[in-house]
Amino acid sequence: MRHQAPGTRQQRNGNRVWNFSGARCPVPGAPRASRGFTLLLAALVSSIVLAVGAAIFGIAQKQVLLSAIGRDSQFAFYAADTAAECALYWDFRCNYFATSTELTTCDNPNPTCDTRQLEATGRPTAAPYYPYTMVSARMDFFSDVEISGDLCAQVQVLKCQGTLNPDGSCTPGDSTAPIRTLIHADGYSTNCASVDTSARALQRSVELRY
Numbered sequence: 001m002r003h004q005a006p007g008t009r010q011q012r013n014g015n016r017v018w019n020f021s022g023a024r025c026p027v028p029g030a031p032r033a034s035r036g037f038t039l040l041l042a043a044l045v046s047s048i049v050l051a052v053g054a055a056i057f058g059i060a061q062k063q064v065l066l067s068a069i070g071r072d073s074q075f076a077f078y079a080a081d082t083a084a085e086c087a088l089y090w091d092f093r094c095n096y097f098a099t100s101t102e103l104t105t106c107d108n109p110n111p112t113c114d115t116r117q118l119e120a121t122g123r124p125t126a127a128p129y130y131p132y133t134m135v136s137a138r139m140d141f142f143s144d145v146e147i148s149g150d151l152c153a154q155v156q157v158l159k160c161q162g163t164l165n166p167d168g169s170c171t172p173g174d175s176t177a178p179i180r181t182l183i184h185a186d187g188y189s190t191n192c193a194s195v196d197t198s199a200r201a202l203q204r205s206v207e208l209r210y
Contacts, residue, residue: 069202072200076151076202076203076204077187078142079151079187079188080185080204081206082153083154083155083186084185084207087118087183088183091181096111096118096120097123099130113139114139115143116137116141118136118137118139118155119136119137120134120135120137120157121134132158132159134159135156137154138154139152140192151188151189151191152191153185153186153187153188154185154186157182157184158181158183160179160180160181161179161180162177164182168184180210182208182209184206186203187204
């Protein structure tokens with residue numbers, strides 16, 4: 001015989017038990033509202049974890065991109081510095097960028113930079129000679145270096161008899177004015193064939209004045 005508290009009356013109807021006041025009493029095993037709350041909490045936590053993961057992935061991706069840009073920028077600087085130093089060497093060694101078309105002081109009429117011929121054009125052939133600018137061909141450097149591959153560079157040499165201005169222009173002087181030289185080299189993070197088409201080609205420049 002089931003125990004019943006004094007003053008109460010119970011009646012079973014399906015899976016519900018009603019007391020005398022008509023209030024519903026859940027039977028063990030019936031669904032509860034807490035189960036819906038647990039599902040909502042799980043969805044919320046999953047959304048937060050997904051958002052944090054996406055943010056971390058975005059930051060990591062940007063860091064990798066910045067690292068690659070820094071590396072390419074350094075390679076472009078190496079190429080520009082190599083071209084500038086090469087032009088400086090040949091200018092001092094055999095006066096390659098002089099006005100004379102007969103390079104009598106040079107034992108190599110076709111100077112090379114990293115096995116690439118300089119092939120500078122723009123040498124004046126008639127007076128007045130100054131100022132003038134000679135521009136080399138585009139040269140691929142470091143072909144034998146696996147980590148960088150071909151890196152394009154181009155150098156131009158300005159000869160000025162007078163004053164070199166900060167913007168790189170020349171203010172001509174008289175025939176007794178000293179001859180000044182400006183070497184400007186551009187280096188790129190890619191080979192010469194891709195300089196004009198590659199969206200990721202970086203340029204670095206080096207200038208020497210004397």
